[in-house]
Amino acid sequence: MSVLERSLQQGDAPNLVNIEVMRNRSELFRAECTRLIQQTDKACRRMQDDDNKRLDQRVRDIQFLKKELELKLEEIIVEIDDLIALQSRVAKALQACKEPQRVTVLCLEERMKRVPSERLHDEVDRELLKERDAIEGVASVLQRVVEQITEQIRLNRSAKYHLEQDLKEKFEAQCIDNSCALMTTHSINTLQMSKNTKAGLPSLAVTPKQWENISDINIAKAEQQKSNSLSLRALVESLLEQTAADMQKQVQATTTAFQLNIQEIKSAKSQMEDQLAKILSECASQQKIREDLQVAITENEHVLTLAQTRLALRRQRPAKEQCYDPVQSQLLAEVQQLTAHINKLQEAVAQSEEEQRALTRCQLELQENIEIKANSLYIDEVICAQHREPIIIHTF
Template identity: 80%
Template sequence: MSVPGRNPHLGGGPNLVNIEVMRNHSELFRAECMRLISEADKSCKRLQNNDNKQLDQRVRDIQFLKKELELKLEEIILDIDVLIALQSRVEKALEACKDPLRVTVLCLEERMKRLPSERLHDEVDRELLKEREAIEGVASLLQRVIEQTTEQIRLNRSAKYQLEKDLKEKYEAQCIDNFCASMTTHSIENLQHHCQCVCLDGLTVTPKQWENISDINIAKAEQQKNNSLSLRALVEALLEQTSADMQKQFQATTAAFQQNVQEIKSAKSQMEDQLAKILLEFASQQRISGDLQVAVTENEHALGLAQARLALRRQRPAKEQCHDPAQSRLLAEVQQLAFQISKLREAVAQSEKEQRALVRCQLELQKNIEIKANSLYIDEVICAQHREPIIIHNF
């Protein structure tokens, strides 16, 4: 009995039907594999393309933030430079306070060397004390400004450090992402020999957190920039005001010195005029005293003559002892001459008294003139020499 559809010539050979089925199945599987390969290739290219797009977008995001960071870094660096220059101005202004303060203290000390009668708390002393107080106040204020500026520079440098650190990390991330975007399947063969996969799951941040980090650094830098602007405006106004205050007070003190010098010169001139008059009067008094002495001598001689005549007339004979007009005249002359001599001697004594008073006035005037000359020398020469080189410029 024969099997239907079986070629009798094949005898006990292979089952062609099964082989055909297997061949068809293989062809179908091969077609499926080709389709799978095609789809996998398309999917791989699509995924790589999406990766490249995401990497490019990421690079653009990094570049955008880098520009923002670089702009803010330039601004903060400029602010630091401006603050350093401003701090240098303040330090120079503080240094410029030393000489005026030293001169003011020297002038106060020199004026304490005046003679006790002149050691008064006058307008010059009051202005010098105001000047010392003003300069010390300005110096104290400038010292505090230096401290504030130093602190602001420190804060700016801290913000600068954070920006530079952020920029460095952004640069490294950009380089890595650029390299990732340029990588191909062939470029990873050498890379695999040098790189190991590092798990950073515990250190990853979300895109929002990543963006916030730079925003925070930029915001801090902006805040310090605004603080710097406020401080700079304050310091500029302060430098202008303090220099104006010092100049105004220095001028007021100088005016007080000039006024005091004029008053001393005027008083000294008046005393010198009085001294000249006293000396003239003393010389006149000496002359009148001499004239009085001569008059006393002449009157004494005349009195002696009259008394001699009277004595001689007493030697007349008894009957000739007549109280005649000549006798009466001689007696009256003696009486009058004695009275005149008494008056002249009183005048001589009074003249000597006047001379002693004039000498006392002379000595007092000379002493006061010396005192005024000493005060004038201190104010017009010593203090003026100390103050002359001092020029208070705008800070």
């Protein structure tokens, strides 16, 4: 039996005032709940708008720094390439010093084989000694230059590495912030697993100023190394020009001292010998490049087979997974490019074989003419002149 029924049986009437108060209080509470719901909903929307604005601004900040980093990375890459090309030039110049030095020493030794009455310390000997000292000095300078360029390339590559790492991190941060900007309350469930797996990772928070300073430092270091590279390249260019001029001047002075003992036929024979040496070297180079082409063809065929196999395997994906994604596009483009590369390499092999046959004909012709000229030369005129003829120092 309820309280109201008992009250009625006992003759007590219900307290309507209290009931009215309770009802009014309930209505007020419902109104407060409705207001609270609207207030929290409005606050949530405002906070989400603020979040999106800040995320958009953050993405723009990252994009700005990325452009700065990419520009500096492109510059340092170009500078590295220029330094590598210059290093190759200096290395070739250094290598080019070996033959003139060997010939100079050989001429000195050959002139010591003259009979005692003719073994005079004449002008030719003096010029040969100057030439030897000049070549040795140039070789020593060029060796130090190679080491300096190597070190500068290392520093440039270090700056390039830090720029690349910074760019990689900026890209990852941009992707994450873009994902955050696109995220909604309906999409967070799909990220729950990823969120849980990374929950234990430590937070390495830095201030916005520190974050910006990291990239500024990398850019400043790259700019400094670029400036150093430019200065080094200018110095090396000047040095190469000067050393080449000095060597050319000394070689010319020594050659002038020899000219009285050189006849026209010797010049022709020496030129043919030089050309023969180059032809033989080129024949060997053609053989080597043809082997390299065959190796390249094989390697490209292996890569092509791999790409084709991957395509075939990806066709076995479930029907719903058979999408023309970037991987599929890349693999199809890769097959086309590799096929084109292989065709070009095969064409190059055929052209190399034709060049080899032409070089062989030139070689036989040169050998025949050199043998004819050899019998026409005096021994004392040929030995030194024969070896000195290739010593022509051009600008490095």
